[in-house]
């Protein structure tokens with residue numbers, strides 16, 4: 001039997017599975033505009049990219065009502081390129097970056113929504129904060145002065161492994177971190193989003209409390225780097 005991939009069918013399959021409170025981010029990194037348009041024409045409006053330059057180029061070619069999510073690591077000196085349009089930055093993991101996002105948001109007279117990336121994987125990943133680092137930022141005077149950013153939740157990436165039990169523990173960890181941080185509700189911090197789960201583990205992530213999944217290959221097919 002030959003396998004014919006249809007982006008529209010893939011999207012429908014995933015969507016039919018999702019509970020109402022879970023948002024789907026279609027991760028379109030490395031994929032051409034015609035693939036994004038196929039998803040768009042099937043009703044998808046939220047797209048995730050992991051490189052700012054690529055997201056900026058695609059934003060210029062896609063319809064205006066697309067919501068662009070930056071899901072990758074963000075370099076401070078590149079925030080300015082996406083500040084006018086980005087709708088959610090998932091990978092905020094230090095205060096200096098947050099300050100820069102706030103500064104660029106002011107220039108565009110807008111509030112930029114962000115998630116704190118939390119370290120949950122056992123493997124040594126360079127990015128992400130520990131609970132206490134996130135807590136320290138949220139409790140600080142300096143943070144309360146950043147009026148043009150809003151922390152909407154947390155994001156995490158599980159260890160790259162087939163061990164579902166380990167992934168589950170890491171997802172539960174992120175949910176617990178979210179629950180604790182949620183108590184620190186302030187003007188610019190209202191936690192409602194838990195961004196966790198990708199093609200291989202989104203069902204598990206949803207069972208562990210995810211409210212936002214980031215799915216690439218299950219929609220667009222495997223990526224050739």
Ligand SMILES: *Cc1c(COP(=O)(O)O)cnc(C)c1O
Pocket residue numbers: 027029050071072157198199200214215216217218
């Ligand atoms: C690429 C990527 C995804 C999507 O991965 P798939 O396995 O293709 O679904 C999700 N989150 C982040 C941060 C990514 O970089």
